[in-house]
Each structure stands twice: as C-alpha cells, then as structure tokens.
Amino acid sequence: MPHLSQDLSKQISRFVRAAPAELVAAVAAIIEQTSTDDWPYFQMQVLQAVPQPQLRNQLKFLLQSWQNITPGLMPESVALALRAAGETESSLLHSGGQTTLVWTGPDSHQHTLRRTDQALLQIINSAKRNLLVVSFAVYNIANIRQALVEAAGRGVEIRICIEAPEPxxxxxxxxxxxxxxxxxxxxxxxxxxxxxxxxHNSEGKHGSLHVKCAVADERLLFISSANLTEYALTLNMELGVLIKGGSLPAKVFAHFEEMIKQQILIPV
Structure with a gap:
C-alpha cells in the first residue's frame, strides 16, 4: 500500500500552516467523500472549497504531488494526514506558542526560512474575526490588497494603522x-x-509610526522590519518572526485597541 511521500507531507504541512482550521477540516471531508476515479472532477471539487487564491494554489500543489508521486494513495489516508496535521497545528496555537523566523533576502543555504510575503498572507488569509495591520510605508502591494479585500468579504473586521504625510x-x-x-x-x-x-524632543522633532506588524484573531502575530511595499516583501533584506498561539498576539492586539480607545490613534 502506498505511503505519504516526503513531498506530499511537506505540501500538507504548508497548507495546514497557512489555512484556517475549519477550512482544513472541510477540505479533508471533501477528499474523503469524493471519488478519485475521475481525477479532473475530483480536483475541481476539492479546489472549489477554497476561495482564497493563494491557499487554492497551495492546495493545487498538494493534489499534484499526490497524483504525480503516489497516485495509488487512498483519499482516506490523505484526509487523515490533513486532520492529523491540523490537530498538531491547533495544539500549537493553544499552547505556549510557536515562533518561526521570517526572511526576505539572499538565501544562505543554511536554514529554510519563511518568506515575508508568505507569512503576511498567512496572517491575512487565516483571519476569521478580526485583523490588525500596522505599517510605516505602503506601496505597490497588489497581492496584499487582494487578500485584504477577500478577508473583508469573509466578514473580518479589519483595522489598518499607517503613517501618513500630514501627521x-x-x-x-x-x-x-x-x-x-x-x-x-x-x-x-x-x-x-x-x-x-x-x-516631541527639545528641537521640536516628533516621533514616527514605525511599527510593522499584523495580528489575526488575537492568535497569530507577525512582527517584521518589512514595510508593506513590493521591495520590502520581495527584494530587501528584512527579518521578522511569526508567532502562533501563546499570549503575545492577544497582548499586541489589546495594546493597539487601547490606543484607539484613547484616541492616540484616530480613524481617517
């Protein structure tokens, strides 16, 4: 009987890390309940369950790995692997938290690091209730804009704190x-x-809003040196951390929420 290939296991882990738990469960159920005899139809049914383009592409890679490397693997086995990976991810979120390094820049070939744009998209795509995004600069970020629009379409309450020319x-x-x-x-x-x-200091100079972070549902926190710009997400050297679970995501969200209540931050 075929077993999960190393590549398929990696694809499952990547999808589960990026997708909300409810979506992982829904995809597992469809895979388990749909015949693979007509593979194009099967693939279409599975992919239709995922509205976000980035997550749909990740799931497509997963299905391609399954079909190309271990086509004889039973759907029940893949569904079970998805659920098991989802349970592991969920337990991490409810424990003391998991920290992952995030990087934009040259590859040192010493460690595999998450890309900055991938981490930010994961935060946005996983949000179900609320999303906080903070940045100094914003410029030329089409894929991030689209992900934010899709999050709003899911009913996510979105708050964005940015620097602006006048203040x-x-x-x-x-x-x-x-x-x-x-x-x-x-x-x-x-x-x-x-x-x-x-x-203001003694010379009359004042501070800047120089924070770069994002928080989803008070359970995922991304802190980075990267602004919301094309260069920061793809070309610059930028370093950050993605924190899943634990107390820090909720603390950061509450801190900004309190600044909004105190009108330290005001709506445009």
Whole structure:
C-alpha cells in the first residue's frame, strides 16, 4: 500500500500552516467523500472549497504531488494526514506558542526560512474575526490588497494603522491611504497617529509610526522590519518572526485597541 511521500507531507504541512482550521477540516471531508476515479472532477471539487487564491494554489500543489508521486494513495489516508496535521497545528496555537523566523533576502543555504510575503498572507488569509495591520510605508502591494479585500468579504473586521504625510510632517511623502487602494480603504478602518498626540524632543522633532506588524484573531502575530511595499516583501533584506498561539498576539492586539480607545490613534 502506498505511503505519504516526503513531498506530499511537506505540501500538507504548508497548507495546514497557512489555512484556517475549519477550512482544513472541510477540505479533508471533501477528499474523503469524493471519488478519485475521475481525477479532473475530483480536483475541481476539492479546489472549489477554497476561495482564497493563494491557499487554492497551495492546495493545487498538494493534489499534484499526490497524483504525480503516489497516485495509488487512498483519499482516506490523505484526509487523515490533513486532520492529523491540523490537530498538531491547533495544539500549537493553544499552547505556549510557536515562533518561526521570517526572511526576505539572499538565501544562505543554511536554514529554510519563511518568506515575508508568505507569512503576511498567512496572517491575512487565516483571519476569521478580526485583523490588525500596522505599517510605516505602503506601496505597490497588489497581492496584499487582494487578500485584504477577500478577508473583508469573509466578514473580518479589519483595522489598518499607517503613517501618513500630514501627521508625519513630511517624513513620508506619498499617500499611503491611496496606496492601500479604494476597495481596502472602503472596507477597512484606517487609523493614523495625529501630530498632536506625538511626543516631541527639545528641537521640536516628533516621533514616527514605525511599527510593522499584523495580528489575526488575537492568535497569530507577525512582527517584521518589512514595510508593506513590493521591495520590502520581495527584494530587501528584512527579518521578522511569526508567532502562533501563546499570549503575545492577544497582548499586541489589546495594546493597539487601547490606543484607539484613547484616541492616540484616530480613524481617517
């Protein structure tokens, strides 16, 4: 009897890390209940369960690995592997937390690190209730914009905190709100740090909103040096951490929520 190949196991792990638990369970159920005799139809039925394009592509790679390497593997075995991986991921989220390094830049060939854009998309795609995104700069991020629009379509409450030209007194010169795109700006609540709320030094210079982070459902936290820009997500050297579970995601979310309540951050 065929066993899970190493490649298929990796594809299952990648999909489960990126997808919400409910979606993993739904995909496992469809795989288990649908005949593989007509593979194109089977693949279509499975992929239709995943609305997010990035997750659908990951699932497509999973199915291709299954079909190309171990076509004789029973659907029940793949469904069981998905559920087992999902249970492991869920237990990590409810334990003390798991920390993963995230990197943009040259490959050292010493360690396999998560890419910055992948980690951020995972945060956005996994959100079911609320999503907080904070960045200094925003520019040319089509795939991130689309993921945010899709999150809003799922009913996720989205809060975005950004630096802007006016309160920053020219520290940032382009319109970050415009860079988010009309659809994101309409479906999310966007906050800025007003100049009147910023501390000043003896020379009259004030602080900047220089945080880069994202929190999904108070259970996933991404902290990075990377801004929401194409270069930061694909070309620069940027380093961050993705934290699953534990107390830190909820603490960061609560901290920003309190600043919003105190009007340290105000809606645009």
């Amino acid at each position: 920053s007194a020219g520290k940032i010169t382009f319109n970050t709100l415009k860079a988010l795109g009309t659809r994101v700006a309409e479906q999310a609540t966007v906050y800025v740090w007003p100049a009147a709320q910023r501390p």
